[in-house]
Amino acid sequence: MKLFLRRLLLFIILLILATTILLGVLVQQVNKKECFVLKPGLVETVFLGFSHVQCNINDSLIPHARNLGDAAEPFFYTFQKAKRIFESNPEIQNVFIEFSSKCISNYMDSTIFSDYHMPQFLPRYATVLDGEDYRLLLRLNASQLLSTLSAVPRETLLAYRNRHQDIMQAKKWGGFVYQTESTVAKRLERIRKGFPRPALSNDTTKYNLIYLQKLVLLCQEKGKRIWFFSSPLHAQSGDRSNEALFNEIRETRFSTIPYLDFRDLYFPDEQYRDFEHLNGRGARRFSIFLNQLIRDPAIRQPGNYQQLIYKTWIASQAD
Template structure:
């Protein structure tokens, strides 16, 4: 029995080691591909999850590239930021979406939860550090092993077929063509969401990776701005506003904050209560582009400038 167990464990370890070696080989090959190149004319970029992805129509913002991606935690964004900046020296300014749900405990699940990890790991595996992998393994061993197997299959197929199966990892502007804010309002008012209390639990891992993003940008002489895209005033997750502001003031007080949470939009310009549809995104993006043209990035008193512009906006 002991012999059988030893042999089983030995075979399992050998199999696991073989996967690691093969993955290291495919990662090395994929790292050589230019997966993070953007237009040389784009010197302004925004990173973040679906709020940024659906809010910034980069076709109407000069020299600007939207690199937001739905469901992306700062854990994965950090790898993207490092590689985008390394491969695009023309970038001068980095905007990072920073909003209410990104400080919440649920962001931990966005990092090592089965669904998000299985979806993202194969694309980011070549660019994750040893400590990144250790974090995933520590919090979700079975999910991590499943990701390794899936990643090896995906990478091998990409190399053999010589195709770019990672073309979507950069993210980009996503126009939403739905108008469901009224429907979501009705549902929210009819459920407990309308009475939700503020969640005081915080994702310290997500915050830690956001700090790493900021530090990396500063080390590479890039300006960093946090930006909060418009959210419907009735969106229930904004009920943690006090916690959100505490996190911002405690960890990121020195980072300029462009807060467009209350940007004036009607229900028909929202896809739902947290995302703009294409009409809302166009209106907001035109406004943001005008701010840039009027010297947004040169302002010493940023809150005053934004308040003055908001007061004159129609």
């Protein structure tokens, strides 16, 4: 019996060792520089952010641009994504980062470490995090971190199998998603019946802003042009509830970053998916406008950006 237990223990140790070595080899392979190339073709402009970016910007309508947004993505993961993609795609010149009222809400910190969000994000990003990032996750939610790590080998193996594909597909890092429906009519009916609109908390994020600052510094170190922007919002959206606080943070911490405010651009109800996101029809209209805007030399010069936005918006609707 003792001999059997010794052999069993030895087998388990060897299995763990072999698995660790194999995982290490896979991590090394999927982290090669060529695995983070955006395909196909030249990419000069990227859009970064959470679901507003993912739903609102149809990059097929913007030449040499890529939508790198992902639903509920905090800047903790956006920073990791950008760091690798910038290194492997030096032709990227222009970086547009969604920075809006929700980005400063404490909800965004929960998307880093909550029991719900960590299993969604960590397995897809585990191979590109460094020790500092893991120490933060360990401090914020150690039990969920340890639980989620069990899913990393499978995701790493899938990334290895797909390593010759475009990085956004290989690692499932997001990208434009065409939304077909509109729930605005149902939501408006709920408001008419007296149901309250969801509103953002005035409790601010800590870590999301820290990683946004890291992202800005990364862009500056790599010589990228940066713009912040806020996506269109329906008039009934509750995402304006902390607008004063958002403006204060933007003007005090990020005053040197050009800011493009698209929140008041008009879209009819049927072009919204909900109060905060456009559907595919709205995304087409918004993306055609964006294409004209980012190709106007005036956007690269200091000036009245809102005047430029409305001039371009009117021109894009006439086409």
